[in-house]
Amino acid sequence: MAKTKKNMREKRYTEEGVQKCLSEIRSGISIRSACIRFGIPRSTIKFRMSKNYKQQIRSGPPTALRSEQETELVNWILKMARKGFPVTKYRLINSVMNYLEHNPNMNVFKNGKPSSAWFNSFMSRHKVLSIRKPESVTKASANVTELDIRNWFKEVLTVLEEEGLSEVLMSAGSVLNGDESSFYLDPSIDKVISRRGEKNYIVDQGPTKKNITVMFTCAADGKMFPPMVVLPYKKIPTDITRSVPADWGLAKTDSGWMTRSCFLKYIKFILQPQLAKENALPAIYFIDDHSSHTAWETAEECRKMGIHLVYLYANCTRILQPLDVAVFKPMKGSWLKVVDDWKCLNPNKYLKTENFAPLLAKAIKSVESKIIQNGFKACGLYPFNENNIDYSKCLANSLPVGENFENKGTDTRQITSLTFPIVRSKAVEILTLIGPDRISLYKRNNPDDFPSDEDKILARVYKLLEPLDSSSNMNIPGSNTTKMHIEPNMHIAEFVNMDNVESVTEVEYLDKQESYESGMLDFYQSTSEDPLKECVSDLNTG
CATH class of the missing domain: 1.10.10 (Arc Repressor Mutant, subunit A)
Known part of the structure; x- marks a missing residue:
C-alpha cells in the first residue's frame, strides 16, 4: 500500500x-x-x-543574504526604478553574484550564482517588489519630451533630499560628470586641398579602424580629472605602460571596452583620491546607464567612497551630459590637429598605441575650463536648474500631442498652443458629480498615481476644470465660458497650476489640434453610462 x-x-x-x-x-x-x-x-x-527561542521573525531556514543586505538590495532596486533604469532578473542575479565574489566567506550558492528559486523566494519575501513590464524608451532620443526631462530633475532632487545630499549640488567641485569616448589612431580627414576637378586619394598610415576607449570625468568648476585608458590586452607591454602619464589610469579588458571592474578601479584609484585631496567629498557623479555603471555593487562601493551615482535620463546624453554637449567635440577636434602634427613630423610612419597617451594629453590641455563650466550650465546640472536646458533638442516637442516620431509623416509643424473650450455650467455640474471627497484626493495627487483607469480619467478631467472650482478662489463674473491658453510645449498638468485664466464672451480656439486630454474625454465617454458621462460628453462637444 x-x-x-x-x-x-x-x-x-x-x-x-x-x-x-x-x-x-x-x-x-x-x-x-x-x-x-x-x-x-x-x-x-x-x-x-522559553530560553531556547531565538528571535526569528520569519519561518523556515535562514536566508542566503542577511536581512540588512536584502534591505539594501530592495532599496537599490527601487531607486534604480525611480531613476528610470528598472532592474531585470538577470541584472539582479548577476549583481548579487558579483557582490559575493568579493565576499567569498558569504558565498552560499552553488557555483557562486543565485538560482531562480532564490530569486522567487526573494520576491515573495519583499512584497513591495513585483514583476512588471516596463514602458520601452527605445528610439526615445526622438521621443523624449520636455516634460520627461523636467520630471527627471524633480525626481533626482527628491531622491537627493531624502538622502541628505541636496546641498552637495551647491558645490561646483563636487558635481561631476563621467563618460567614455573612443579615439581613432588614424582619424579620417574630411577635406584636402587639390587641383580643381581632380580626384584625390590618401594613403592609410595605419589600421584605420583601431580605436582606444578612454574614461573621462570633469567637475562643474571646470576641472578635468586624470582619465583612464582601456586597452585590449591580456598583458600590457612595458613601452605602453611607460608612455602613460603617472597620474592616469591604465586598464586592460578582452574587448578594450569599459567593464564594471574597470569602472570601479577608476573610481577607487584615480577619481576618489583626487576628490579626497581637494576636500570635494561627498560628490554627485552624473553618468549614463551603461551596464558597467548600473550594477548594485558598483553603486554601493561608490557610495561607501563618498561618491553618489546619479543616472542621466535614458537617451538624453546629448541634452543632459556636459561631456557630450560641450567637451568631446572640441577635444576630438584638437585630437585631429595633434595627430596631423605628429604625422608631419613622422612621415611614412603610423601612430602606435605607445604614442597615444602623450598625444591625447596635448589634446586634453586644449579644452579650457570655461568650456566645461558652460557645459554643466547648459545641461542644467550646475546650477541645478531645469530651465537652463535648450528644450528645442527634444524632437518630440515639435510633434502634435499623441503622435510619435515614427509616424510623424511629412507634417513637422510645431504646436503653437492648445485651447480647451469649457462651458461654465457644464463644468460646475461635472465638479458637483465628482464630489468633494474625490476632488480633495485629486488635488493632492497626479492622475497617473491612481491605480484605476476611472480615477486616472476623472483626475485629468478635474485638472482641466480646477480653475473653475470654487475652492480655487478664482472668480469669473459675467461669463459662461472660459478660455484656457497653454504655452507651446507646456503639458496640461503644468498649466492648471498657473494663474492665467481669463474670461471671454465666446468659446475661442487658438489651435484646432486635438489634445491628449480631449481623447481622454472621448475614452471616458465610451466606458460608462452615468450622469457624469453625459456631462463629460457635453463638455467635450459643447
Whole structure:
C-alpha cells in the first residue's frame, strides 16, 4: 500500500497575533486565556517564552543574504526604478553574484550564482517588489519630451533630499560628470586641398579602424580629472605602460571596452583620491546607464567612497551630459590637429598605441575650463536648474500631442498652443458629480498615481476644470465660458497650476489640434453610462 502524505495542520495565526498574545500575557492575563483569545497553540507561546527561542521573525531556514543586505538590495532596486533604469532578473542575479565574489566567506550558492528559486523566494519575501513590464524608451532620443526631462530633475532632487545630499549640488567641485569616448589612431580627414576637378586619394598610415576607449570625468568648476585608458590586452607591454602619464589610469579588458571592474578601479584609484585631496567629498557623479555603471555593487562601493551615482535620463546624453554637449567635440577636434602634427613630423610612419597617451594629453590641455563650466550650465546640472536646458533638442516637442516620431509623416509643424473650450455650467455640474471627497484626493495627487483607469480619467478631467472650482478662489463674473491658453510645449498638468485664466464672451480656439486630454474625454465617454458621462460628453462637444 502506497504511503500517504500526512496532513499538516495549516498555520492559522500571524506573527502580529503572536506578539499581541505575548503582550497580553506580560500584562497579567493567563497563558490559557490569551491563547484561546488569539487562536494560538499554547505550545507555541510556551516555546516563545522559553530560553531556547531565538528571535526569528520569519519561518523556515535562514536566508542566503542577511536581512540588512536584502534591505539594501530592495532599496537599490527601487531607486534604480525611480531613476528610470528598472532592474531585470538577470541584472539582479548577476549583481548579487558579483557582490559575493568579493565576499567569498558569504558565498552560499552553488557555483557562486543565485538560482531562480532564490530569486522567487526573494520576491515573495519583499512584497513591495513585483514583476512588471516596463514602458520601452527605445528610439526615445526622438521621443523624449520636455516634460520627461523636467520630471527627471524633480525626481533626482527628491531622491537627493531624502538622502541628505541636496546641498552637495551647491558645490561646483563636487558635481561631476563621467563618460567614455573612443579615439581613432588614424582619424579620417574630411577635406584636402587639390587641383580643381581632380580626384584625390590618401594613403592609410595605419589600421584605420583601431580605436582606444578612454574614461573621462570633469567637475562643474571646470576641472578635468586624470582619465583612464582601456586597452585590449591580456598583458600590457612595458613601452605602453611607460608612455602613460603617472597620474592616469591604465586598464586592460578582452574587448578594450569599459567593464564594471574597470569602472570601479577608476573610481577607487584615480577619481576618489583626487576628490579626497581637494576636500570635494561627498560628490554627485552624473553618468549614463551603461551596464558597467548600473550594477548594485558598483553603486554601493561608490557610495561607501563618498561618491553618489546619479543616472542621466535614458537617451538624453546629448541634452543632459556636459561631456557630450560641450567637451568631446572640441577635444576630438584638437585630437585631429595633434595627430596631423605628429604625422608631419613622422612621415611614412603610423601612430602606435605607445604614442597615444602623450598625444591625447596635448589634446586634453586644449579644452579650457570655461568650456566645461558652460557645459554643466547648459545641461542644467550646475546650477541645478531645469530651465537652463535648450528644450528645442527634444524632437518630440515639435510633434502634435499623441503622435510619435515614427509616424510623424511629412507634417513637422510645431504646436503653437492648445485651447480647451469649457462651458461654465457644464463644468460646475461635472465638479458637483465628482464630489468633494474625490476632488480633495485629486488635488493632492497626479492622475497617473491612481491605480484605476476611472480615477486616472476623472483626475485629468478635474485638472482641466480646477480653475473653475470654487475652492480655487478664482472668480469669473459675467461669463459662461472660459478660455484656457497653454504655452507651446507646456503639458496640461503644468498649466492648471498657473494663474492665467481669463474670461471671454465666446468659446475661442487658438489651435484646432486635438489634445491628449480631449481623447481622454472621448475614452471616458465610451466606458460608462452615468450622469457624469453625459456631462463629460457635453463638455467635450459643447
